Amino acid sequence: MKTLYTIIISLLCLTSFSATRVAVSSDDWSSSSTWEGSSNIPVAGDSVVIPNGITVTVSNTVDFRSGGATKINVLNGGRLKIDNGKRIRLSANSYVNLVSSNAKILHGGGGNNTYIEVDGTKVWTAGSSSGSITGPAIYPAGAMPVLLAAFSAKTVDAGVVAIEWVTAGELNNAYFEVQRSNDMSNFETIEKINGKGTTMxxxxxxxxxxxxxxxxxxxxxxQVDFDGTTTVYDAVAIDSKKESTKWDVYPNPTNGSAFTTIESANTIATISITDLSGKIVSVKSITTFNYNEKVNVLDGNENLKAGFYVVIIESGKTRQNIRLQIL
Structure with missing residues (x-):
């Protein structure tokens, strides 16, 4: 698609030359404490995600005119605040995307001196008053076709791989082709799956x-638009000889239910969910009766707020922590 905002939220093993920077604290854009991980302050060409409950403040002009396309995605409940007279200046093919009606750009006025610029053109200005701009909206208008939030491939059994992806929005999306290659040069289409057309x-x-x-x-x-325009996304690699099945949680991110697959039958396991402070918000015990049994981690009734959590799966002496985002 020509116009997809690509929210890519951390959990993937994609081969890519850009990084995904997820805001985890309401603070200044230039502060490392704002962003997840280390060496984490966004640079030109990164995909930036501002999730629910987080306000990122631009108190100094962000100048990314040199470098790759930068994708800034403000999710439902997220806030991008641009102080009076400050700017976000981006290179060609960049965009700022307000995903929903509860995603906002906050500003303190400044008229035409407070703005977002893409490829030398002002695509948004604060105008004559202070306040906020709400989505859904994308700057520049018509900039992105499909927002790819996550893409992963995982061995689930001998000779079987599950490929999963999540979009955070779609525009004129006709269908996806899932392609496979042994050499990263010659890809063949193994499945075609219809898209959702246009949806936020x-x-x-x-x-x-x-x-x-x-x-x-x-x-x-x-990804193929209704007009035939295609977008090719970066590939993810697995080694089908060496890849050992690990516990995973899917879909991730999720806006409701989530699952894991337990390989062995007659397995007793405990599944706990904690917030990022370590507080347990959900715990359950499960017993599997079949091989590769799909087990419910979330059923949507836990009433958990949007944000990041840690799923802890324990069975015998084995323990695994998996980071989960709830949209």
Whole structure:
């Protein structure tokens, strides 16, 4: 698609030359404490995500005119605050996307001196009054077709790989092609899945490859608009010989239910969910009776607020922590 905002939120193993920077604290853009991880302050070409409950303040002009396209995505409940007289200056093919009616740009006035610029053109200014601008909106208008929030491929059984992706919004999206390659040069389409047309809602897609060749295997998505325009996304790699199935939580991010797959039958496990402070917000015990049994981690009735959590799966002496985002 020509116009997709690509929210890519951390949890993926994508081969890419840009990084995803997720805001985890309401603070200044230039502060490392604002962003998840280390060496984490956004640079030109990154994908920036401001999630629910977070306000990121631009108190000094952000100048990304040199470098790759920067994608700034303000999610539902997120805030991007631009102080009076400050600017966000981005290179060609960049954009700022307000995903929903509760995603906002806050500003303190400044008229035409407070603005967002893409490729030398002002695509948004504060205008004559202070206040806020609410979404859904994208600057420049018509800039993105499909917002790819997550893409992953995972071995779930011998010779079987599950490919999953999440979009945070779609514009004129006809369909996706799931493609596979052994050499990163020659890709073949293994499945075609219809898109949602135009929507600002999150959508989760899954494809299963039952004929995985041995050795290094690469998967990628090709997105096709109704007008035939295509967008090719970066590939993710697995080693079908060496890849061992680990517990995982999917879909991730999620806006409701989430699951994990337990390989072994007759397994007793405890599934706990904590917030980022370590406070337990949900705990349950499960017993599997079948191999590769799908187990419910979230059923949507936990009433958890949007944000980041840690899922802890324990069975015997095995323990695994998995970061989960709830939209």
């Amino acid at each position: 809602n999150s959508s989760t897609y899954t494809a299963i490859d039952y004929n995985v060749p041995s050795g290094n295997v690469y998967y990628r998505l090709v």
